[in-house]
Amino acid sequence: xxxxxxxxxxxxxxxxxxxxxxxxxxxxxxxxxxxxxxxxxxxxxxxxxxxxxxxxxxxxxxxxxxxxxxxxxxxxxxxxxxxxxxxxxxxxxxxxxxxxxxxxxxxxxxxxxxxxxxxxxxxxxxxxxxxxxxxxxxxxxxxxxxxxxxxxxxxxxxxxxxxxxxxxxxxxxxxxxxxxxxxxxxxxxxxxxxxxxxxxxxxxxxxxxxxxxxxxxxxxxxxxxxxxxxxxxxxxxxxxxxxxxxxxxxxxxxxxxxxxxxxxxxxxxxxxxxxxxxxxxxxxxxxxxxxxxxxxxxxxxxxxxxxxxxxxxxxxxxxxxxxxxxxxxxxxxxxxxxxxxxxxxxxxxxxxxxxxxxxxxxxxxxxxxxxxxxxxxxxxxxxxxxxxxxxxxxxxxxxxxxxxxxxxxxxxxxxxxxxxxxxxxxxxxxxxxxxxxxxxxxxxxxxxxxxxxxxxxxxxxxxxxxxxxxxxxxxxxxxxxxxxxxxxxxxxxxxxxxxxxxxxxxxxxxxxxxxxxxxxxxxxxxxxxxxxxxxxxxxxxxxxxxxxxxxxxxxxxxxxxxxxxxxxxxxxxxxxxxxxxxxxxxxxxxxxxxxxxxxxxxxxxxxxxxxxxxxxxxxxxxxxxxxxxxxxxxxxxxxxxxxxxxxxxxxxxxxxxxxxxxxxxxxxxxxxxxxxxxxxxxxxxxxxxxxxxxxxxxxxxxxxxxxxxxxxxxxxxxxxxxxxxxxxxxxxxxxxxxxxxxxxxxxxxxxxxxxxxxxxxxxxxxxxxxx
Amino acid sequence: xxxxxxxxxxxxxxxxxxxxxxxxxxxxxxxxxxxxxxxxxxxxxxxxxxxxxxxxxxxxxxxxxxxxxxxxxxxxxxxxxxxxxxxxxxxxxxxxxxxxxxxxxxxxxxxxxxxxxxxxxxxxxxxxxxxxxxxxxxxxxxxxxxxxxxxxxxxxxxxxxxxxxxxxxxx
Ligand code: FES
Ligand code: FES
Numbered sequence: 035x036x037x038x039x040x041x042x043x044x045x046x047x048x049x050x051x052x053x054x055x056x057x058x059x060x061x062x063x064x065x066x067x068x069x070x071x072x073x074x075x076x077x078x079x080x081x082x083x084x085x086x087x088x089x090x091x092x093x094x095x096x097x098x099x100x101x102x103x104x105x106x107x108x109x110x111x112x113x114x115x116x117x118x119x120x121x122x123x124x125x126x127x128x129x130x131x132x133x134x135x136x137x138x139x140x141x142x143x144x145x146x147x148x149x150x151x152x153x154x155x156x157x158x159x160x161x162x163x164x165x166x167x168x169x170x171x172x173x174x175x176x177x178x179x180x181x182x183x184x185x186x187x188x189x190x191x192x193x194x195x196x197x198x199x200x201x202x203x204x205x206x207x208x209x210x211x212x213x214x215x216x217x218x219x220x221x222x223x224x225x226x227x228x229x230x231x232x233x234x235x236x237x238x239x240x241x242x243x244x245x246x247x248x249x250x251x252x253x254x255x256x257x258x259x260x261x262x263x264x265x266x267x268x269x270x271x272x273x274x275x276x277x278x279x280x281x282x283x284x285x286x287x288x289x290x291x292x293x294x295x296x297x298x299x300x301x302x303x304x305x306x307x308x309x310x311x312x313x314x315x316x317x318x319x320x321x322x323x324x325x326x327x328x329x330x331x332x333x334x335x336x337x338x339x340x341x342x343x344x345x346x347x348x349x350x351x352x353x354x355x356x357x358x359x360x361x362x363x364x365x366x367x368x369x370x371x372x373x374x375x376x377x378x379x380x381x382x383x384x385x386x387x388x389x390x391x392x393x394x395x396x397x398x399x400x401x402x403x404x405x406x407x408x409x410x411x412x413x414x415x416x417x418x419x420x421x422x423x424x425x426x427x428x429x430x431x432x433x434x435x436x437x438x439x440x441x442x443x444x445x446x447x448x449x450x451x452x453x454x455x456x457x458x459x460x461x462x463x464x465x466x467x468x469x470x471x472x473x474x475x476x477x478x479x480x481x482x483x484x485x486x487x488x489x490x491x492x493x494x495x496x497x498x499x500x501x502x503x504x505x506x507x508x509x510x511x512x513x514x515x516x517x518x519x520x521x522x523x524x525x526x527x528x529x530x531x532x533x534x535x536x537x538x539x540x541x542x543x544x545x546x547x548x549x550x551x552x553x554x555x556x557x558x559x560x561x562x563x564x565x566x567x568x569x570x571x572x573x574x575x576x577x578x579x580x581x582x583x584x585x586x587x588x589x590x591x592x593x594x595x596x597x598x599x600x601x602x603x604x605x606x607x608x609x610x611x612x613x614x615x616x617x618x619x620x621x622x623x624x625x626x627x628x629x630x631x632x633x634x635x636x637x638x639x640x641x642x643x644x645x646x647x648x649x650x651x652x653x654x655x656x657x658x659x660x661x662x663x664x665x666x667x668x669x670x671x672x673x674x675x676x677x678x679x680x681x682x683x684x685x686x687x688x689x690x691x692x693x694x695x696x697x698x699x700x701x702x703x704x705x706x707x708x709x710x711x712x713x714x715x716x717x718x719x720x721x722x723x724x725x726x727x728x729x730x731x732x733x734x735x736x737x738x739x740x741x742x743x744x745x746x747x748x749x750x751x752x753x754x755x756x757x758x759x760x761x762x763x764x765x766x767x768x769x770x771x772x773x774x775x776x777x778x779x780x781x782x783x784x785x786x787x788x789x790x791x792x793x794x795x796x797x798x799x800x801x802x803x804x805x
Numbered sequence: 806x807x808x809x810x811x812x813x814x815x816x817x818x819x820x821x822x823x824x825x826x827x828x829x830x831x832x833x834x835x836x837x838x839x840x841x842x843x844x845x846x847x848x849x850x851x852x853x854x855x856x857x858x859x860x861x862x863x864x865x866x867x868x869x870x871x872x873x874x875x876x877x878x879x880x881x882x883x884x885x886x887x888x889x890x891x892x893x894x895x896x897x898x899x900x901x902x903x904x905x906x907x908x909x910x911x912x913x914x915x916x917x918x919x920x921x922x923x924x925x926x927x928x929x930x931x932x933x934x935x936x937x938x939x940x941x942x943x944x945x946x947x948x949x950x951x952x953x954x955x956x957x958x959x960x961x962x963x964x965x966x967x968x969x970x971x972x973x974x975x976x
Contacts, residue, residue, distance in 0.1 A: 083897035087912065089837075092838065093906065124828055183825075338843070338848075743954060746961040749961055781864070
């Protein structure tokens with residue numbers, strides 16, 4: 035970023051902070067908040083459900099193209115150095131082989147634009163791909179085979195022989211720390227904040243806890259393998275991708291091949307789970323390059339091991355949390371500092387201090403993320419980057435402090451509720467964490483808990499309860515745009531380059547559009563998942579609902595403006611302003627005089643074609659710089675710890691959320707539950723194990739990287755406040771990521787209550803619980 | 806006579822290449838892409854299909870040539886004349902999926918699982934190992950479905966869908 039851009043950004047931010055409420059997006063509440071139509075919040079079943087249960091939903095690896103060939107990759111097994119020799123002759127001679135591609139014959143390509151360096155950049159790293167003999171991580175792909183069948187390609191790739199000139203590498207957090215660290219930068223800002231002298235306040239406080247918490251590397255492990263089916267026609271490239279950012283990916287691939295953005299078509303109507311991992315990595319680039327060289331359509335499906343070698347996951351963290359408090363529990367000092375491992379060509383220092391910035395009032399703060407640089411596969415965004423692992427450390431520490439002071443952990447949290455944002459001073463747009471705790475505690479039966487560890491035993495099983503706060507911010511990224519066509523028969527078609535990875539986006543947005551226009555759901559079609567559509571709406575940061583919602587507000591306004599222009603003196607709507615009317619019963623009416631109504635059929639009857647198309651863009655997302663906009667949740671867990679084996683079973687779990695208004699009760703509950711289940715994995719079993727001597731991932735499979743299975747998951751109770759956020763579109767903040775936050779701490783706290791063991795290193799496996 | 810196996814009621818020839826798994830035969834050769842590949846090594850359950858209508862197998866761990874003359878049913882073969890199988894409808898009603906990628910495997914696996922209960926095949930959580938049939942319980946289903954991973958975490962909805970379908974069938 036240039037200095038001028040930086041100053042521009044700072045000025046903009048200050049202006050957004052100081053501007054009067056009414057000037058900002060969300061300054062005037064979305065009319066859907068007050069005139070809540072029945073569709074908002076309705077538990078509608080997924081519109082794509084029938085396709086999915088019939089097996090008719092087509093994913094990236096499921097397009098069969100004429101003459102298509104299959105790809106297999108060959109990976110380095112040293113972490114750093116050069117390729118000394120690579121012998122591909124046996125592979126080339128193997129039956130069915132069409133092409134073997136290495137750095138010696140790959141077409142010239144630029145590195146992928148690195149995530150967050152430009153608006154549409156979405157590369158997981160910005161290293162050269164097949165352009166030289168350099169090795170940057172253990173498992174880097176260095177050769178690709180194309181063959182007539184997958185079996186032939188797989189076999190041929192096993193015949194490749196490579197030797198290396200290895201160079202010294204840094205492949206553990208401790209070795210990297212010893213070489214010195216640099217301050218983490220996230221979204222252009224340092225992950226560092228000091229208010230007052232927190233270290234001095236800590237020392238002076240009558241109560242204090244001060245511990246180090248560790249979390250390992252993680253992988254997303256979406257069940258759909260990463261895949262790309264690609265073909266070129268002349269200079270146009272089509273990619274059937276599994277993508278959480280179709281517009282971003284098209285632009286980024288265009289940069290790599292020196293094409294115009296419009297020459298790359300990325301299509302991704304279904305994505306088999308993303309969680310931050312389905313962005314742009316080397317495999318899409320390699321498939322396109324090989325297809326170009328061979329002149330044939332290519333399908334490249336990463337093997338499960340390939341996903342671990344090519345696509346990064348969440349990185350390792352080592353976090354210190356220290357809290358100093360008065361006897362009544364009020365915090366004098368909140369310190370959250372520590373280290374993350376990160377690679378050089380990468381943009382994500384896991385920002386674990388984010389929960390500490392907004393959750394509690396405190397007399398002083400010291401927050402800091404330091405980066406230690408390793409030579410490994412780039413780490414990346416994974417569900418709630420920062421909050422997931424940061425809330426584990428912070429919320430464990432709060433529980434430890436509560437025990438020391440002898441105060442109920444919920445009460446301790448309530449005593450430190452801030453009146454405004456504790457580190458920015460901005461007013462809250464809507465914050466109802468205390469209410470979430472009260473309703474959650476009551477439903478869960480928190481009153482039954484005995485605060486003394488080991489006080490409840492049933493046979494071999496020690497039973498305990500714990501709680502923790504969940505938190506995730508409201509985001510709305512710039513760039514939302516939509517095309518909307520309304521026709522005389524009262525049907526509307528909307529196109530946005532957005533995504534459906536299972537969040538229920540297409541269903542929820544169909545509800546919102548129907549509610550906003552006053553149409554039945556079956557008169558609305560919502561098209562998404564293609565880069566040629568308007569907008570750049572990343573499925574990330576739990577922001578799609580807000581981003582699309584705000585875009586639809588803009589498009590609807592443009593549409594209504596046009597419709598009102600069509601009215602003449604005899605129309606009951608003549609002379610009205612777009613702000614005076616709302617959509618209802620297949621037409622428009624004046625808000626406070628609903629009998630002044632005209633149907634869309636009548637309104638569009640005044641056009642020649644009987645339909646109207648508008649395109650509109652969402653306003654810049656300044657609301658989040660004016661108000662402190664965060665979702666919160668109160669997480670409750672009951673565990674059983676086996677006193678003989680140390681085995682942990684989660685017997686009950688409840689999440690009580692304050693995420694603004696819920697759009698679809700059915701799919702939102704699933705999102706919360708899904709997040710909590712990934713949080714169960716984070717707490718109890720997930721770890722990407724790597725060999726600290728050479729940085730090679732040792733468990734690149736679903737047999738050895740354990741994710742929660744049916745037997746690990748109890749019935750999960752979900753509550754929500756449903757209090758609309760007056761400054762968010764529809765009153766809704768996102769629901770996709772918050773479930774994974776707070777969960778691990780609630781589990782760790784419950785385990786402590788059950789058996790008296792405080793585990794600060796994730797995952798909490800049974801060896802850490804037996805004496 | 807060419808050697809064949811039956812897939813959703815249609816006879817298809819065995820592949821020439823004996824390395825072709827049943828999964829790749831279905832997905833790549835026959836374009837029955839409703840059958841999913843999540844690991845290709847028996848660890849996720851996404852590729853589950855039914856043999857002779859009731860036995861569940863992982864098609865990634867099966868060579869197609871092993872199944873000469875057998876009847877294989879994939880997710881595409883479950884809906885009868887366009888009407889969803891009751892379990893398919895229950896998955897929709899109970900939101901037993903998010904991304905939908907594990908779903909065909911979960912559905913085929915549940916059908917095979919219920920057959921195992923009927924046949925009295927015990928599991929790790931079965932108390933009476935000699936019972937003729939195994940009683941349907943939440944714990945039995947959880948244990949028996951644990952080979953079908955769902956990273957989206959739709960487990961609660963899946964269990965609800967299986968339980969409701971089973972309860973209706975018993976009535
Ligand atoms: S693909 Fe067969 S078990 Fe995973
Ligand atoms: S629904 Fe996505 S993996 Fe199960």
